[in-house]
Amino acid sequence: MSYQSIKQEALNLFAIHGYEGTSLADIAKQVGIKKQSIYTHFKGKDDLFMQLLEDSFTNEIKIEKDYIDSSYDQTLKEVLWQALESFVYRFQDDNRLKFWLRNTFIPPQHLYEEVINQLYQYIDQVDLLYVDRFQHAFDKKEITQEPAVAGMAFSALLDSIGVELIYGDESRTSRKLQASWQIFWLGVTHSDKTSRK
Amino acid sequence: MSYQSIKQEALNLFAIHGYEGTSLADIAKQVGIKKQSIYTHFKGKDDLFMQLLEDSFTNEIKIEKDYIDSSYDQTLKEVLWQALESFVYRFQDDNRLKFWLRNTFIPPQHLYEEVINQLYQYIDQVDLLYVDRFQHAFDKKEITQEPAVAGMAFSALLDSIGVELIYGDESRTSRKLQASWQIFWLGVTHSDKTSRK
DNA sequence: GATATACTGACGACCGTTCGTAAGGGGTGA
DNA sequence: TCACCCCTTACGAACGGTCGTCAGTATATC
Structure with missing residues (x-):
């Protein structure tokens, strides 16, 4: 079914080149069809893009929720570290996370409202999960x-790890993750009662 | 002199809408000239963009260097906190930092090599400054x-503050900055003994 | 025959870019 | 003072391309 193929290839291209950097002709070429055929399955470029965004939104929320919900029998330290590691892994392995990060960070101008609206929903929901945890x-x-x-x-x-991942230097990402994590964990487990901001 | 005007307006537009999202016609309109006139001062769109990038690179490096060099008589805590605050301020006040962040984060595809090269130079130099400090x-x-x-x-x-600034929610940026800073400072001053400062 | 799918062809809009040209100012020599 | 040339700056017209989109048509499946 080329409905799925179009989504898949569009996701990959949008993830790497962004909305403006990806043409319908590019997507069609990857799928092996002509660009006009995309209109059989989608109303247009915006429709395709927004469907992908909603998919990614749902997907990311679900992953986060499942992970956090099933984590209450582990120690926080384990949970957080694994979350960071899986974040890095998923970014490199699966274009869905890359698509989500890139296109919420720099949305196409004329879809800004809708994109940023979804992003804020995501942030609120995920923050809630983490605060509870x-x-x-x-x-x-x-x-x-x-x-x-x-x-x-x-x-x-x-x-910050997201930034580093997009910048693309792997060894630097790794070093930065190590350092940030070390300082972070020392910070949240700090025991000196006299310390204030 | 419209050479400067073109640079100024182009910087603003590239900062907000990015390379692909900004046309020469848009820039010319802001300046009050026709798009063809841009070619009197620049070889083309790429030339204009790269000049702006180099300007921003030089500018950012200089600001960082001047600031760090003149900071050795202050406490580190003061220095870092002021650096964070001025980062936020400059982002909101001056489009040059916004231009720099946005276009090194998501460079135009066909200029990727040159952009990322400048970015890495910047990172290396700034890191060096901070490590010494x-x-x-x-x-x-x-x-x-x-x-x-x-x-x-x-x-x-x-x-991470850069990310939050681009996302644009001011109150959230402020809260996140406060929280991150608190945890960070506790982390880097962590000691095994429960000693007072 | 109805339906889903993919094609050909073409459209108007916009893109960056080039060319030839016109206007203006400053310096020069008569 | 005036006419001349040069050089900078700006613009109208137009180019070849690419973009997203739409209408109409062909094909395969059931």
């Missing part, structure tokens, strides 16, 4: 810093 | 973690 760890005295603060800092850590 | 602070026992690790972690912090 951090609260749980805080109650179990795994961390000493407030769950909201620790959650925000972890979210920032994920962002 | 962190080493200085380490020697003065302002931090407990290794300078290279602390520097990397701080660089990651900057990246």
Whole structure:
């Protein structure tokens, strides 16, 4: 079924070259059809793009939710580190995450509203998941810093790894991940009571 | 002189809409001339873009260097916090930083090599500046973690703030900056003993 | 025959770029 | 002072391309 093929190839191309950098002719060529045939399955370029965005949104939310929900019997340290590792792995292995990151970061101008709307939904939902998980760890005295603060800092850590992944230098990504993680974990488990911001 | 005007307006547009999202006609319109007139001053779109990139590169390097060089009599904590604040301020105030971040993050495909080359030069030089500064602070026992690790972690912090700035939610940027900074500073000053400062 | 799918052909719009030309100012020599 | 040339700057017209899109048609399946 070329409906799926079109989606697959479009996802790959949009992930690498972005919306403006990918033409319908490029997509059709990858699938092995003519660009006009895309209109049999989609209303147009915007429709195709938005369907992919919604798919990715649903997919990313589900992955995060499943992972966090099934993580309450592990230690927070394990959970977070694995989350970081799987983030790196999925970025390199699967174009869906790359598509999501790239096109929410730099959306096509005329679809900005709709894209950013989905992005904010995603951020809110994921943040909620993490805050709950951090609260749980805080109650179990795994961390000493407030769950909201620790959650925000972890979210920032994920962002910075995303940046590094897009920049593309693997060894640098690895070093930065190691360093950030080390400092982060020391920070959230800090025990000096006299310390304040 | 419209040479400067073209540069100025092109910088603004490239910063907001990116390379592909900005046409020569758009730039010319902002300046108040026709698009053909741009060719009086520049070889073409690529030439204009690359000149802006080099300007921004030089500018960013100089700002960082001047700031770090003149910071050795302040405490590291002050220096880093001010660096973060001025990063946020400059991003919102001046399009040059926005241009630099956006177009090194997502460069036009056919200029990828040249752009990424400049970016790596920038990263290397800035990292060097920071590592030296962190080493200085380490020697003065302002931090407990290794300078290279602390520097990397701080660089990651900057990246994550950059992401948040581009996402555009101001209150969220502020909260994330606060949280990340708090965790970061606790992390780099972490000690096994529960000693007061 | 109805339906789903993919094609040919063509469209208007916009893209970056080139060419020839016109306007303006400054310096020069008569 | 004036006429001349040069050089910079800007523009109209047009080029070859690519873009997303649409209408009409052919083909295969059931």
